[in-house]
Amino acid sequence: MNTRYERQMILPEVGDTGQEKLRNSKVLVIGAGGLGAPVLQYLAAAGVGHIGICDHDKVDLSNLHRQILFTSKDLGQSKAYVAKKFLNQLNEDCQVSSFEFRINYKNIEEVMSNYDLVIDCTDNFQSKFLIHDACFLFKKKLVQGSIYQFEGQIQCFDFNHSDSSPCLRCLWPEVPTPGCVSNCQEAGVLGIVSGVFGSLQCNEAIKMILEMEVLDQGSTLTLNLKNLSQRIIKWKKSKDCPLCSLGPSIRKISESHKLTEFEVLEKKGHFTEVDLREDPSFDAKEADPNKEYLFFCQRGIRSLHFVKELRELGLKNTYSLFGGVDGK
Amino acid sequence: MYKKVKIEYFAVLREQAKINSEELETSSADARELLSELTSKYNFSLNESTLKVAINEEYCEFTTKLNEGDRVVFIPPVAGG
Numbered sequence: 431m432n433t434r435y436e437r438q439m440i441l442p443e444v445g446d447t448g449q450e451k452l453r454n455s456k457v458l459v460i461g462a463g464g465l466g467a468p469v470l471q472y473l474a475a476a477g478v479g480h481i482g483i484c485d486h487d488k489v490d491l492s493n494l495h496r497q498i499l500f501t502s503k504d505l506g507q508s509k510a511y512v513a514k515k516f517l518n519q520l521n522e523d524c525q526v527s528s529f530e531f532r533i534n535y536k537n538i539e540e541v542m543s544n545y546d547l548v549i550d551c552t553d554n555f556q557s558k559f560l561i562h563d564a565c566f567l568f569k570k571k572l573v574q575g576s577i578y579q580f581e582g583q584i585q586c587f588d589f590n591h592s593d594s595s596p597c598l599r600c601l602w603p604e605v606p607t608p609g610c611v612s613n614c615q616e617a618g619v620l621g622i623v624s625g626v627f628g629s630l631q632c633n634e635a636i637k638m639i640l641e642m643e644v645l646d647q648g649s650t651l652t653l654n655l656k657n658l659s660q661r662i663i664k665w666k667k668s669k670d671c672p673l674c675s676l677g678p679s680i681r682k683i684s685e686s687h688k689l690t691e692f693e694v695l696e697k698k699g700h701f702t703e704v705d706l707r708e709d710p711s712f713d714a715k716e717a718d719p720n721k722e723y724l725f726f727c728q729r730g731i732r733s734l735h736f737v738k739e740l741r742e743l744g745l746k747n748t749y750s751l752f753g754g755v756d757g758k
Numbered sequence: 759m760y761k762k763v764k765i766e767y768f769a770v771l772r773e774q775a776k777i778n779s780e781e782l783e784t785s786s787a788d789a790r791e792l793l794s795e796l797t798s799k800y801n802f803s804l805n806e807s808t809l810k811v812a813i814n815e816e817y818c819e820f821t822t823k824l825n826e827g828d829r830v831v832f833i834p835p836v837a838g839g
């Protein structure tokens with residue numbers, strides 16, 4: 431038995447096969463901050479074979495009370511780079527890759543492509559929803575965590591296996607506005623709180639790899655570290671979900687855009703099509719009220735303005751093709 | 759008709775209510791009425807569009823009727839990391 435891992439391999443849940451599963455697993459950690467610090471350390475210590483670290487940020491003095499991968503010597507350096515060096519020293523069995531940029535809709539598919547499981551340790555709704563949607567579309571496993579002062583919550587998803595379980599968009603169809611709840615910087619956080627929730631996330635992730643029981647998909651674990659009260663709250667799959675329903679509006683990762691009431695995503699048979707690039711002179715007075723008109727142009731901007739004007743004139747049966755011809 | 763419910767507050771709502779939980783005799787028929795009753799009491803900065811409500815450990819609609827003994831939790835989204 432490998433001495434490094436013998437204390438966990440003694441566990442019937444781990445053993446030789448479990449340790450092999452850990453060695454063969456490929457885990458991407460997005461966000462190397464307060465949650466990411468314990469996640470990365472325990473993944474490497476447990477012998478996870480491939481670890482990716484994605485973070486665009488640099489180590490700041492105000493990070494050190496909770497981001498315990500970093501020391502005073504690391505100030506100003508890339509978090510992903512410093513974390514990679516740390517993990518390399520901790521366990522040479524792990525292959526560690528660093529991605530020293532911010533995750534966005536253009537790069538996320540490529541960054542995720544070599545990994546099976548993603549641990550979301552980011553600190554903002556935009557990133558959390560982007561990562562969630564990408565994990566759904568690219569069929570990855572996902573463990574989410576977030577904290578607020580002395581409280582936090584975690585969620586687990588296995589989008590590789592679960593078609594019938596809810597996704598996060600079933601509960602929150604739209605990304606909450608960033609201003610509606612403050613982050614750690616504004617609200618304050620005790621370092622240990624991110625340590626506890628990061629550790630909980632990593633515990634779920636390791637159990638996922640070992641194919642043990644984890645928090646049910648479609649439930650939130652909430653835990654208040656002030657009074658230690660804990661709840662598991664369930665939500666249901668929504669038939670109107672913009673992501674996991676039968677007719678989803680989110681079908682690829684793109685810049686977050688909310689369709690207006692004037693827009694549709696694709697040309698459908700019943701529309702009378704008007705190509706504004708060829709004929710910009712549509713006469714509203716001659717429009718047939720029994721027809722539905724679909725206007726399109728190169729990028730969907732001109733046609734959107736056009737439809738808004740027509741609607742103001744009282745023509746309700748008019749639509750603009752989102753993204754235009756280029757968007758197809 | 760008055761009923762007794764147990765309410766728990768999460769994250770920013772806990773901060774604003776300055777309590778973890780309370781038991782309340784209320785005439786509110788559903789979660790929506792209860793939230794507006796509590797908002798006038800605690801001056802919550804969040805409203806229905808930025809909050810979720812769970813009754814007896816299940817997220818539900820704000821139109822869900824309240825029953826005697828229900829445990830109601832108001833949960834804002836949380837994003838810190």
Ligand SMILES: [Zn+2]
Pocket residue numbers: 596597598599600601667668671672673674675
């Ligand atoms: Zn869904």
